[in-house]
Amino acid sequence: MAELVYPPVIGVARTMFKALDLRFDIQGTEHVPQRGGAVLVSNHIGYLDFVFCGLATRPAKRLVRFMAKESVFRHKMSGPLMRAMKHIPVDRAAGMGAYKHALTALRSGEIIGVFPEATISQSFTLKNFKSGAARLAQEAGVPLLPMALWGTQRLWTKGHKRDLGRHHIPIAMRVGEPMAADPEESAETVTERVRGRVQELLESAQRAYPVRSKGPDDSWWIPAHLGGTAPTPAEAAVLDRR
Template sequence: MAELVYPPVIGAVRTLFKAADLRIDLQGTEHVPERGGAVLVSNHIGYLDFVFCGLAARPAKRLVRFMAKESVFRHKVSGPLMRAMKHIPVDRSAGTGAYNHALNALRSGEIVGVFPEATISGSFTLKTFKSGAARLAQEAGVPLVPMALWGTQRLWTKGRKRDLGRSHLPVSIRVGAPMPTDADEPAEHITERLRARVQELLESAQRAYPMRPKGPDDSWWIPAHLGGTAPTPEELVTRA
C-alpha cells in the first residue's frame, strides 16, 4: 500500500530542521538494514527523539513504525498523523495488543522503533531498559539495531520550553551494527548487552558533541557526571 502521509511528513520535518539550522551529525546509517524486519532501539531524552531516529533510517530508504503511548494517538493533531504513518499505540495497562501489533509488523518486514527506557530520562543518562525490545526481536527472528541520540533534549524535553526557532543547535546521532538475537538466550541477558551497546554509542555521541553551554545558566542539559546541572538519577528518585 502506498505511503501517502509518511514521506510528506518527513519532507516537512527536514524543511523545519533546515530553517532552524540544526547541525545534525549522523553516523552509522549503513547499519540500518535495507530490507527485512528489525527493532531500532534508542535512548530517550526528548520529545522529538522519534523524528531523529526516523531520519537515521532514511538513507536505507526505510520507514520506522514507532511504539508510542496511546494518548498521543488520541490527540486531535498528532493522532491522525500517527495512525496514517502506521505507528503502534501502546496502552501500558494492556500491553499485549501493542506487542502483537509490533510482532506482526516485524514479521512482515517492517522496522519497529522502541525506546526501552519507556519514558524520557530526566537525568539524560540511560535508565533501566525494559526487555520488550529483546523479546520482540527474539520472537520475530530479527536483529536489534542500537542507536543513541545526543542534543535533542535542548530542542524540547520534559519540563523545558521548546527551542525550535533558528537555534543552530547541534544534534549527534550514532547507529551501531545490528545485534543478532539467539532464541535460547534469556531476554534479560540480551537486554543487558543492548543497554551496554547503547551506552557506548551515547558516549561516542557525547564525545563528538560541541558541549559548550550558551551561557552560565545553560548547563541544565548536561548530565551531572559530565559537569552539568541536570539532576542525577538518585535526585530524581528522591523527588518522585
Template sequence: MAELVYRPAIGLALTLFKAWDLKIDCRGSENIPRSGGAVLVSNHISYLDFIFDGLAALPQKRLVRFMAKESVFRHKISGPLMRGMKHIPVDRNQGEAAYAHALDSLKSGEVVGIFPEATISRSFTLKSFKSGAARLAQEAGVPIVPVALWGTQRLWTKGHPRNFRRSHTPITIRVGEAIEASKDKYAGAITRQVRERVQELLEAAQRAYPVRPKGPDDTWWMPAHLGGTAPTPEEVRAADAH
C-alpha cells in the same frame, strides 16, 4: 503500500531542519538493514527523538514504525499523523495488543522503533531498559539495531519549554552494528547487551558533540556526571517517589 502521510511528514521535517539550520551529524546508518524486519532501540531524552531516529533510517530507505503511548494517538494534531504514519499505539494497561501489533509488523518486514526506557530520561543518562524489545526481536527472528541521540534535549524535553527558535543546534546520532537476538539466550541478557551498546554509543555521541554549555544558565542540558546541572538519576527517582 502507499505512504500518503509518512513521506510528506518526512519532507516537512527536513524543511524545518533546514530552516532551523540544525547541524545534524549522523553516522552508522548503514547498520540498519535495507530490507527485512529489525527492532531499532534508542535512548530517550526528548519529545522529538522519534523524528531523529527515523532520520537515521532514511539513507537505507526505511520507514520506522514507532511504539508510542496511546494518548499521543488521541491528540487532535498528533493523532491523525501517528495513525497515518502507521505507528503503534501502546496502552500500558493492555500491552499485549501493542506487542502483537509490533510482532506482526516485524514479521512483515518492517522496522519497529522502541524506546526501552519507556519515558524520557530527565537526567539525560540511560535508565533501566525493559525487555520487550529483546523479546520481540527473538520471537520475530530479527536483529536489534542500537541508536544513541544527543542534543535533541536542547530543542524540547520534559520539564523545559520547547525552543524551536533555537537555530544552529547540533544533533548527534550514532547507529551501532546490529545485535543478534538469539532465541537460545535469555531476553534479560540480550537487554543488558543492548543497553551496554547504547551506552557506548551515547558516550561516543557526547564526546563528538561540538558544543559545551556557554555559561551557568546553559548547563541544564548536561548530565550531572559531565558537570551539568541536570538532576542525577537518584534525584529523579526521589522526586518520582515523592
C-alpha cells in the same frame, strides 16, 4: 499499500530542520538493514526523538513504525498522523495487543522503533531498559538495531520550554551494527547487551559534541556526571514518581 502520509511528513520535518539550521552529525546509517525486520532501540531524551531516529533510517530508504503511548493517538492533532503513519499505540495497562501488533509488523519486514526506557530520561543518562524490545526481536527472529541521540534535549524535553529558534543546535546520532537476539539467551541478558551498546554509542556522541557549557545557566542539558546541572539519576527518579 502506498505510503500517502509518511513521506510528506518527513518532508515537513526536513524543512523544519533546515529552518532551524540544525547541525547534524550522523554516523552509522550504513548499519540500517535495507530490507527485513529489525527492532530499532534508542535512548530517550526529548519529545522529538522519534523524528530523529526516523531520519537516521532514510539513507536506507526505510520507514520506522514507532511504539508510542496511546494518549498520543488520542490527541486531535497528532492522533490522525500517528495512525496514518502506521505507528503502534501502547496501552500500558494492557500491552499485549501492541506487542502482537509489533510482532506481526516485524515478521512482515518492518522496522519497529522502541524507546526501552519507556519515558524520557530527565537526567539525560541511560535508565534501565524494559525487556520488551529484546523479546520482540527474539520471537520475530530479527536483529536489534542500537542507536543513540545527543542534543535533542536542547530543543524540547520534559520540564523545559521548547527552544525551536534558529540557534544552530548540533544534533548527534550514532547507529550501531545490528545485534542478534539469540532466543537461547534470556530476554534480560539480551536487554543488558543492547543497553551496553547504546551506552557506548551515547558516549561516542557526547565526546564528539561540539558544544560545552557556558556556565550554570547553560548547563541544564548536561548530565551531572559530566559537570552539568541536570538532575542526577536518583533525583530524576523522584521527579518521575511525582
